[in-house]
Amino acid sequence: MSARTLTLVALSLMLGLGAAWMANNWLSARLNASPDDNLQNVVVATVEIPFGQMVEAQHVTVVRMPKGTAPDDAFDATDKVVGKIATFTMLRGDIVRGARLAEHLGGSTLASLIEANKRAVSVRVDDVVGVGGFLLPGNRVDVLATRKVGNNSDAEAKTILEDLRVLAVDQTASTDKTQPVVVRAVTLEMTSEEAEVLVKAQTEGRLQLALRNPLNDQKKPEVVAKPVVAAPAPAPLVKALKPAVRRGGDGGGVTIIRGTAVEVSKVQL
Structure with a gap:
């Protein structure tokens, strides 16, 4: 085998080994970096935290969750929730959210619960x-x-x-x-x-x-009294009849008709 052939074989082996090493490093980097890139720290409750309870370090822990699955007001470290007051009861495994906590600014814990x-x-x-x-x-x-x-x-x-x-x-x-x-x-x-x-x-x-039932959050509607408007007086069914005057054929009297009543008056000529 000539020296030129040996050189080409050695160069091919070196290039192959280099390509394999680079591919292995790239794949390892992708596998190791993927969890860190797609996951985030989220604080969850390890025990039930009742309403009005001050959160302590043993009540919470940090878990890894895919990005975008946790609420926007979730916490990423336990020291950010320790010392706050629970304004809602949280069960074991619940994500600790800012909307369910209140700052304890001193005094009684009751004052922190008031909106x-x-x-x-x-x-x-x-x-x-x-x-x-x-x-x-x-x-x-x-x-x-x-x-x-x-x-x-x-x-x-x-x-x-x-x-x-x-x-x-x-x-x-x-x-x-x-x-x-x-x-x-x-x-x-x-x-x-x-x-x-x-x-x-x-x-x-x-x-x-x-x-009240916890699911019933509606108040009774206020009843507004409507103004009473007097109804218009009904129109008379029968209009007043004007008296009809009819003169007698002999010119000796006048007949006055009022409805069903007939009155005859004598007229002096």
Whole structure:
């Protein structure tokens, strides 16, 4: 075999090995880089986090999820959620979202649960007013007011407030209990105008809470009284008949006809 042939064979082997090495490196880079390029860190709950609970480090963890599958307000690190207050109950495996958390800016955790421009007002209750003890934080209720009418013993009941969120029962803003618990006070979330209506109703009579279905988020439509318009007077069925005058053929009298009555008058000639 000539030297030229050996040179060509050696060059072919070197080029083949180089191509194989480059292909292997490119394929390995693609396989190793693909997960990092298509996945993102997402914080999820490792245990159930009740409404009003402060999130702790052992409550959450980070998992890898494909990009575009997590909500826009999801978190990518646990230190961004630790210390916040859960405004909704989160189950194990739920993605921790910013819309379900509130900043704890000091003081009680209850203050962090109140929405902007709203207030927390406590109502004294018993086992009846508190719906048999079935009220829990996160439930929604209507408020009915009963007051006496006039000086008699008659009373009237009216729904004065609707769809109010229960922030706390007694001094508990979070609970995982489902059994009824009789409490002495219930704290409700409402606007300042609704708070004025509630306080006034407390001084006038007795209050009663009505537990709402969580799926029923519609309030009763307001009934607007329409102005009463008097109906026009009906047109007379029979027009007034003018008296018909007929002169007698002999010229000795005048016959006056009024409806069915006939009157004959004598006329002096």
